[in-house]
Amino acid sequence: MTLRWTPQPVGDAIVDIVLSLNEQAKSMHGTEVATASYSKIKPSIANLDAIGRKVEEVEKEIKGLEGHPGRYLRSMLNSYGYFVRSLQGDDLPYAEYIANIQELPATLIPEETMKEHRELVEQGLTNLGYRGNLREKAESWLNDTLIPPDKVIEVAESMKEKSKIGTLKRIIELPKQDGIDYIKATRGVFWSGYSKYTGDFRGNLTFNIDRPWTEPVLAQIMTHEGYPGHQAFYCRWDYLFQQEKLPLEASYYLINSPTNALFEGGPESALHFLGWDRDEEETEKVSSKQKEQYKLARDWIDMQRMAMTNACYMFNTGEMSKEESVAYMMQEGLLGEIEANNCYRFFSDPIQKTYYPSYYYGRWMVGKAYDSVPKQQRSEFFETLYDTPHTTNTFIDAVSAMIGEKFQPFEQVKTLKEDFLI
Template sequence: MVLRWTSEPVGDAIVDIVLSLNEQAQKLHKQEVATASYSHVKPSLSSLDEIVRKIDEVEREIQHLDGHPVRYLRSMVNAYRYFGRSLQGDKLPYSEYILNIQELPSAVITEETMRKQKQLVEEGLSNLGYKGSLKEKADQWHKETLIAPDQVVTVAESMREKSKEGTLKRVISLPEEDGIDWIKPITGVFWSGYSKYTGDYRGNLTFNIDRPWTEPVLAQIMAHEGYPGHQAFYCRWDYLFQQGKLPIEASYYLINSPTNALFEGGPETALRFLGWDRDEEETEGIPLEKKRQYKLARDYIDMQRMAQTNACFLFNDGDIDKAEAIEYMKKEGNLGEVEADNCFRFFSDPIQKMYYPSYYYGRWMVGKGYDAIAKENRPAFFEQLYDTPHTTHTFIDAISKMTGTDFRPFDQEKKAKEDFVL
């Protein structure tokens, strides 16, 4: 049985729009943007003009809905329209695209926020016995925990079953058929890790060995790409759809839509869901010393992401050029040359530049939401995150309702760009 929020023609048309946008992105930029689709609907719209006409039809048809479905669908349909405009080459301000496609702000992260994050990192490094400046401590930590490129897959493999065990125990259930068939290395790409859902509850993981990897950072990215991150999300959605519990109108994942901050924010917080960064949790034989390393790695990645996100905004707003963006990331985030260059390739890409802010904002939206929920209410939180179709706005409202307070995860970033000093 297929669960539907709308009539069959409208629901199928929504999936058709998504899959047709995917075909246009592949035609124009050789990129897949619909990375999962669980229904049997096939793309039929052969041009951007046809897609726009179908968006107009769907927009009219959903007006009679009420409650959560109409809020979700209005946001998604608006994002389809703006994504289509970006594919057409419309030169709108970057902030307008981010607001309408992802329902996210695009203000630079404040100096005060970044200073506090650096302080967390420095405290973590000092607690592990490192001496010197922040950079000296971080570089020594990096050197001591570095993994040889030919060992990255082996170390990732060693984490796979432990992270799945923790996911099933503390986060969500998955069908017995779930699994990651292989983990492989790759070179020549700008991303660090990639989770490819292949269908029938299975997936594959790939890690970029052009960049340096440390064991604590790899643990974060393994949880992000595998369990309880992307593989868990993809598999869970597929299972829910097949059980008639996920509506066809949300039976896919689309890059550049208002769901992105949840899809990246959950995996960015995945290691915390496992409890691998908390002393008080009994977790899959992860010793205390390793948990302290993993906590430090999370804080370190957050510090880097702040510098990367600011570079993304400043570059796409035309305030800095490539060389300045790379130098900024190296200086403020302690990124190496390869990492900074890869990140620039990511947020300057015509498709991915509108996706990139979902990592930073998703991390804080989901992470702060999780921390605001009492331990006994975590199952209800995970039901909202994994099982309920949400946009950025509807998820924020859901957390507000669960906590009984006004949840405002992005307030610290509300600062005028002209007040920012490079």
């Protein structure tokens, strides 16, 4: 038996839409957007116009569906319609696409927010004994912790097992068949790390060694891609689906949908979940000195991500050229030239341009949610994050109910999204 929220023809059509969108994205842009699908349903819708019509048909079918399933699926179907329009090249405001595809703000991160975070990074560098201005301190720190390109995979491998041990001990259970079959290096891509789920609870990780890697930053990305990040999410969902605890209508992961901020926000907070950045947590042979480095690396990545997200916004709204956005990231986020150009390739991509904001906003939504929940409720929090299909808005409401007050993860960002939601 399969757990379903809707009658079989409706549920099957929802998965068909997702997988058919994947076929169109691969055909048009060479990009896989359905990065996991656990059912046996195959794509059958031949073109974007037909997908759009099918979306409208299913929206009518679920109009009266009550409770969480109805709210979740109406948001998902709305996002599919907007994703179709994006693939067709419809000239809609960038904020409208982000609001309807991801249920996220689309505006500039305030300079005051960025300034406060630069100060956090500078204080962390000072605490480690570095001197000079922020750029000088950062360059010394990066040089001191640099990993040679031919050693990146070896260092990543050394983190794999202990991060899985911490995941199983403090976060979620995984089936005994779970595992990462290999970690390899690549060049020529715009991303830093990539987790590929291959099915049957197994996956592979790949890291881009064109960019420089330091040990504290690699720890953040390794836990993001592996445990308790993407591999843990993919495997857990597969297990839940096979146990009839995940509904067919949510039995996949789709780039450009309202689930993205959770799927990226959880991995962006993965090292924090493990307690590798906090002395009060017992951890897997992670020293206090390493924890100080990992805390700094998280602040460093957050500082860079703010500049990258603003550059993404300004490029996609026509306020900046490629050259201006690259220069902005290097100046405001202290990115190196390789990293800034890779990020530009990421957020200027026709598929990824409406996905990229999920990293920054997901990080703050999930990270703030975790820190807002009392320690005795963490198991409930992880069940909400890993085991329950949520959109951005339903997750925010679930956290509000958990903590007994309105959860406002984006309160520092003046959002325009209400103007565009239907």
